Amino acid sequence: MPDLILHHYDLSPFGEKVRLAFGHKGLAWSSVETPIWPPRPDTAPLTAGYRRSPVLQIGADIYCDTLLIFQELERRFPEPTLYPAGQAGLAAILSWWADTTCFIPAASIATSIIGDGVPPEFIEDRIAFMGHDFTKPASLRDLPLNRQRVSAQMGHLADILKDGRAFLLGPGESAADLSAYHTLWFVRSHAGEEADRLLPFTPTILAWMARVAALGHGERVPLGAEAALALARDAEPEAVTGVAENDPSGLAAGDAVIIRTDDANDPIAGILVAADAREIVIRHENARVGTVHVHFPRFGYSALKRDAAPGATAAAA
Ligand SMILES: N[C@@H](CCC(=O)N[C@@H](CS)C(=O)NCC(=O)O)C(=O)O
Structure with a gap:
């Protein structure tokens, strides 16, 4: 079974963007098909309140937004590049x-x-x-x-x-x-x-x-949602590098945060574990998957201290 798991639906334009990136890089991937509208009971445990589609799962690490999904694919599979x-x-x-x-x-x-x-x-x-x-x-x-x-x-x-x-x-x-x-x-x-x-x-x-x-979609292998959740549960998130002292958020690892998106109002919340120029990473706990790390791109997403953020709500389980 491939390590890359895409939670998506076929009609999704942003899903097509990632499927083509798999094709471009010649990758095999597991496909978990989600409903086109919520509830998505088998994706929600992974995403700390982020509701958009698609999301990429690699073990117990969850990558949100196609911007970061592309950067992560590039980091793990540099050739052929997405950034010539x-x-x-x-x-x-x-x-x-x-x-x-x-x-x-x-x-x-x-x-x-x-x-x-x-x-x-x-x-x-x-x-x-x-x-x-x-x-x-x-x-x-x-x-x-x-x-x-x-x-x-x-x-x-x-x-x-x-x-x-x-x-x-x-x-x-x-x-x-x-x-x-x-x-x-x-x-x-x-x-x-x-x-x-x-x-x-x-x-x-x-x-x-x-x-x-013509780039195609790479090698797509179907996977059940339950199996994907079990893979997250049995895996440990990758080690993270923490939060730099001068991070523009002014936050530190261990802070309870919400993640504000520039273009929607998803109730994303978790514990900040890492932030750098590329990504913000939060820890999320859920009974069905244990501990996962949920990654967001820096561009379009901001971390705010949970108590200080007006209108902040807890993450969906
Ligand atoms: N900035 C996001 C946008 C993703 C997005 O808007 N996806 C659409 C589907 S193509 C979506 O999530 N629609 C609402 C939904 O499916 O719940 C990205 O690049 O991944």
Whole structure:
């Protein structure tokens, strides 16, 4: 059984981003499929309140957010790189741009076409979680807006690719390609021919998308959620390096913290065990998995002392 366990669902654009990273690196991985909306009783024990998808589990270490999942894959499996020619910072910034500007607009374009088939439970969940209404009427109402938003971003992509380069940062694929691709993959695979009518899928962009899709998903091996939890329970988290004295959080290892995300309000809480320029790591205890370490990227996530944080709530068990 592979050591890498991805908790995800097939429809998830951010899941596709990580599946392609496995393909790029030629990795075998275990796939735990989760429900598309909570409750996710077999993922929640691992994540200390983080509810987004996907998460990567390696033994008793849980990596949240595709930004950090990519960095962790790179640390463990450096070749082939996701950050060619040392362009990790540029790739991270481009990824952030692509992930944040296109995700909801592109998903809404898809639901303006296929929205009738979306279950009401999904609609209600996403309204409560992200304040976005994915019903077909709401998506159709916003279509003129979202077409312009996504088209404008695709214009930037076409401009980057117009010198004939194979990928956004040059001849080799990078994290930036996977980030710019996954939302367009979602809209095109769901909206079908309508997507080509609504958005500027030019030959240059389609050829680039085909190159990214050709990375594949590596070797996917199905795994039951219960088995994944047992693996976490039987493993020890990796040793951590602690919190530097001058960490910008002003916190120390052992502090009870909540983790604030820039773009949602997940009730993430735990005990701070490490923080550096790349990640914040908290300890989380749960009866089904024992002790796990939950890792968050530094970019987009902040640790605050639990008692001092306004509105802080305890982590979901
Ligand atoms: N910044 C996060 C965003 C992940 C994200 O928003 N994923 C979507 C699914 S594609 C999600 O979690 N939606 C709500 C859910 O599935 O509960 C990342 O890069 O991993």
